[in-house]
Amino acid sequence: MSTLVLxxxxxxxxxxxxxxxxxxxxxxxxxxxxxxxxxxxxxxMALMTGFLAPSAGTVLLDGKPxxxxxxxxxxxxxxxERELSFGYLTGRQFVxxxxxxxxxxxxxxxxxxxxxxxxMVEPAGRNLDTYSKGMRQRVxxxxxxxxxxxxxxLDEPFNGVDPRQRMHLMxxxxxxxxxxxxxxxxxxxxxxVERLARHIEVVVSxxxxxxxxxxxxxxxxxxRPVQYAVTSSDDRALATVLIAQPSVxxxxxxxxxxxxxxxxxxxxxxxxxxxxxxxxxxxLLDLSPSDESLESVFAYLVNR
Amino acid sequence: xxxxxxxxxxxxxxxxxxxxxLLALPVLLVALTVLIAVLTDREAxxxxxxxxGYPIVLPLVAVLAASSVLGPEVDDGSIVYLLSKxxxxxxxxxxxxxxxxxxxxxxxxxxxFVSALIAGGGDRAPAIGLAAAxxxxxxxxxxxxxxxxxxxxxxxxxxxxxxxxxxxxxxxSGVAWLSxxxxxxxxxxxxxxxxPDPTNLVWAVLASVVVTxxxxxxxxxxxRSFSLRGED
Numbered sequence: 181m182s183t184l185v186l187x188x189x190x191x192x193x194x195x196x197x198x199x200x201x202x203x204x205x206x207x208x209x210x211x212x213x214x215x216x217x218x219x220x221x222x223x224x225m226a227l228m229t230g231f232l233a234p235s236a237g238t239v240l241l242d243g244k245p246x247x248x249x250x251x252x253x254x255x256x257x258x259x260x261e262r263e264l265s266f267g268y269l270t271g272r273q274f275v276x277x278x279x280x281x282x283x284x285x286x287x288x289x290x291x292x293x294x295x296x297x298x299x300m301v302e303p304a305g306r307n308l309d310t311y312s313k314g315m316r317q318r319v320x321x322x323x324x325x326x327x328x329x330x331x332x333x334l335d336e337p338f339n340g341v342d343p344r345q346r347m348h349l350m351x352x353x354x355x356x357x358x359x360x361x362x363x364x365x366x367x368x369x370x371x372x373v374e375r376l377a378r379h380i381e382v383v384v385s386x387x388x389x390x391x392x393x394x395x396x397x398x399x400x401x402x403x404r405p406v407q408y409a410v411t412s413s414d415d416r417a418l419a420t421v422l423i424a425q426p427s428v429x430x431x432x433x434x435x436x437x438x439x440x441x442x443x444x445x446x447x448x449x450x451x452x453x454x455x456x457x458x459x460x461x462x463x464l465l466d467l468s469p470s471d472e473s474l475e476s477v478f479a480y481l482v483n484r
Numbered sequence: 485x486x487x488x489x490x491x492x493x494x495x496x497x498x499x500x501x502x503x504x505x506l507l508a509l510p511v512l513l514v515a516l517t518v519l520i521a522v523l524t525d526r527e528a529x530x531x532x533x534x535x536x537g538y539p540i541v542l543p544l545v546a547v548l549a550a551s552s553v554l555g556p557e558v559d560d561g562s563i564v565y566l567l568s569k570x571x572x573x574x575x576x577x578x579x580x581x582x583x584x585x586x587x588x589x590x591x592x593x594x595x596x597f598v599s600a601l602i603a604g605g606g607d608r609a610p611a612i613g614l615a616a617a618x619x620x621x622x623x624x625x626x627x628x629x630x631x632x633x634x635x636x637x638x639x640x641x642x643x644x645x646x647x648x649x650x651x652x653x654x655x656x657s658g659v660a661w662l663s664x665x666x667x668x669x670x671x672x673x674x675x676x677x678x679x680p681d682p683t684n685l686v687w688a689v690l691a692s693v694v695v696t697x698x699x700x701x702x703x704x705x706x707x708r709s710f711s712l713r714g715e716d
Contacts, residue, residue, distance in 0.1 A: 222712075231564060231712035248708055251570050258568045260712065265562040266492075268499040280488040281569040323565065 181208050182242050182255055182330035182362050184228060189237035191223055198223040200386040201237070206331075206364050210357035212377030213366040214397075220386040221366040222261065225335045228364070229258045241331065254282070257324035261335040264316055267309030271300055271319045274308060275326055282327040290326050298322045298352065314345030321352070332356060334365040338372055350376050405429055406446055411438035411466040412457065421456050425449070438466070486571055489579035493553045497587060500556075506548040506587070509541045510595030517599040526604035533603065533612055537596045539665055542616050543623055543645040545592035549584040550627035551637045554703070558710070559635060567710055574704030581628050581700045588620040607676040615672030615679065622664045622692045625699030632706035657682070667692045 184206040191199040199220045206228075215221050226232035227239050230246035230253075239246050246252045266274055275295060279287035295301045298318040308316065317337060324332060334353075338346050353376060357363045367373050373380055373394075380397050382390040390397055412418045419431045419439055427445035434440060443449040457464050497503055513536065520529040557563040566576055597613030605612065630644075631637040653659040653666070660666035660682035670688035673679045 226712040229568065229712075231567070231710065233709070233711070250572060253568050253570045256568065258564065260561065260564050262561045262564070264565075265556065265560050266565075268495060277488055277492060278565065278569075281486070281566065281571060283570070 181360055183207050184331060184362065184364070185238075185240045186224075186228070187238045187240070189227060189234045189239055191227060191232060191235045198386050199227065199234075202383070202386075202388045203237075204381050204388060204391060206362055206381075207379075208357075208360050208362045209379065210353055210363045210365070210377045211379045211381060212373035212394075213364060213381050213383065214370065214373045215366070215368060215383040215389075217368050219368075219383045221368075221383060222335055223386075224383065225258075225260075225333055225366060229256055229333055254327065255330045257327070257329035257332040259317075259320045259324045259332070259334040259337055261339065264308055264320065267307060270305055270307055271295070271311070271315075271322075272304035274319060275304070275322045278323040279326045284327060287326075294322045294326045297325070299348065312342075312345075314341040314349075317341055317345070317349065321349070325356075329361070331362045332364070334363075336367060337365050338367065338369070346372075406443050407470040408441045408443060409434070409438055409466070409468050409470045410441055410453075410464065413463040413465065415439050417460060418457065418462050421460050421462070425452060425456070427452065440470070485582065486575050486579045489566060489571075489576055490583055492566070493580050493583040496557070497549065497552045497583060500552055502548055502552050506545055506552075506591055509545055510591050513537050513541050514595050514599050514602070517602045521602055521604075526602065529599075529603040530605065530608075533596065533600055533605075537599055538612065538616060538619075538669075539645075539650060542588075542592045542596060542620055543641075543649070543665070546584070546588045546620055546623035547627050547638060547641040547645070549587035549591070550581075550624050551631050551641070553580045553584045554628060554631040555635075555637050558632065561712060563707075563710065564712055567707060572704075573707040573710075574701065576707055577628065577632070577700050577704035581625055581703070584624040584628055585621055588624045589617060593617040593620045608678045611672040611674075611676035611679050613672075614675055615668040617668075618671045618692055619664050619668030622667065622695050622699075625696040625703075626664065627699075629699040629702040629706075632703040661687065661691075664692070664695065 186202055186204050189199060189202045190197065202224065213221055213224065223232065227234055228246065230249060233247045241252055241255060244252060264274070269277070272291060272295065276287060276291045279290045284290050292301070295304050298321055300315065300318050300322060303311065303315060308319065311319065321334070321337070337349060341349065353363055353365065378393055380392065380394055381388065382397065390400060410418065415433060415438060419433065422428045422441060423431050427443060427449040428441060429444045430442040432440045454464070513532070517529045517532055520532065557566070567573065593613060593616035596616040597609060600609035600612050627637065627641045630641050634640055648659065649663045649665050653663050666682040667688040669679050670681065670683050670685060671692070673681050674685065
């Protein structure tokens with residue numbers, strides 16, 4: 181059982197602040213690190229694995245700093261986003277080299293065991309550059325797990341992996357979490373994180389935007405005001421109807437045609453809108469969410 | 485030192501296209517020596533060694549070897565697989581250097597010695613062989629450090645060899661005091677007085693040792709501070 185603690189960690193590169201005063205604790209079980217691309221997830225991962233010195237603050241694994249502390253790697257398994265460039269090795273040779281480098285007592289047995297865990301025994305005799313993306317990802321995970329680390333960090337592990345392999349990987353990570361290991365993975369896809377992690381840390385623009393179990397984060401995200409664009413047979417008439425509803429916070433006429441509507445309570449708005457329109461003899465021509473992108477969800481969390 | 489890293493570095497060196505270039509240089513040198521020796525006489529081939537083999541082929545082989553064992557892995561970040569292990573970073577650097585050093589001796593110093601024998605070197609052959617072994621050792625450590633310090637390792641190393649040692653070394657005799665090639669020659673001079681005598685022996689030995697040890701140590705120190713930068 182290992183716990184990773186970041187205390188007021190900042191990291192800047194020249195004038196650019198990549199990570200801004202982040203404090204968080206990663207405990208045993210599966211934790212998702214969620215944020216849009218460029219939010220600083222990779223920088224955070226590098227800080228957590230001793231591949232970057234914090235400009236301020238401390239990163240401690242079980243009470244000891246990870247920067248310039250090679251012994252810490254006995255506890256850490258790292259799956260970087262970068263591709264493997266050891267194409268001239270077979271999967272088995274690559275995993276075995278990792279086992280050897282860790283100085284395991286029986287590296288051969290550990291290699292075979294972990295290849296079995298990630299279901300790569302059969303293709304392990306082939307060269308890495310013949311593998312599919314999902315297979316390479318599984319071999320990278322095998323290499324990171326071969327020494328049975330208490331802490332496993334994965335940077336965007338599902339990127340480019342096909343759905344079936346993704347399910348397989350998720351099952352594997354879930355199992356590792358249930359075994360009591362500390363598993364942290366980063367992702368920019370909400371659904372991915374939701375399916376796998378109980379606990380979620382959200383980072384946006386280098387800042388720690390939210391932290392908690394998934395239900396709480398999801399509620400934060402769905403309770404936020406949502407923007408819709410509505411077009412109807414009579415926009416001004418519809419606007420007067422809408423502004424009277426408690427679920428609607430704001431209505432604005434668009435310059436060409438249609439309305440921008442800001443909705444507080446998505447549920448009652450969705451149920452009410454057709455009824456209100458019918459009651460006033462209005463025809464709805466078009467209804468579309470105008471800010472469903474993940475970035476706007478994150479932006480909301482940050483400004484909250 | 486770590487046997488696994490030595491093995492991986494050797495595989496990386498042998499597996500790259502650059503290796504064939506590295507091999508082609510000494511093969512060309514020996515072939516050229518044989519050709520001249522056969523067409524004219526053996527003595528006529530000797531100028532190839534102080535003119536081409538020692539100042540060009542040897543450092544080029546060292547540059548290619550040293551930059552192949554470390555540079556690409558640092559560039560593409562896959563060195564994290566070696567560094568995320570409970571192994572001293574100086575051990576990683578030392579293991580990498582051993583491979584580059586062995587390659588420089590086999591593909592650099594040895595062919596020079598063979599060419600010298602063909603060119604009827606007499607006691608000049610072991611002298612230039614020793615000089616090449618010493619300079620190859622120092623070069624490989626120096627260029628390893630350069631590979632750990634900059635992404636433009638090959639260019640920086642070539643500039644050192646061609647501009648500093650080659651061009652300026654010929655114009656200003658004082659450069660010999662800060663020239664890996666000249667230190668090697670001075671040590672070779674102990675075997676045969678036919679070699680030039682550019683600096684003093686104690687300085688040549690000391691400087692070679694300091695640069696070799698210092699280069700490997702510096703490479704290890706840079707690896708201790710290796711930072712993983714994301715795309716974002």
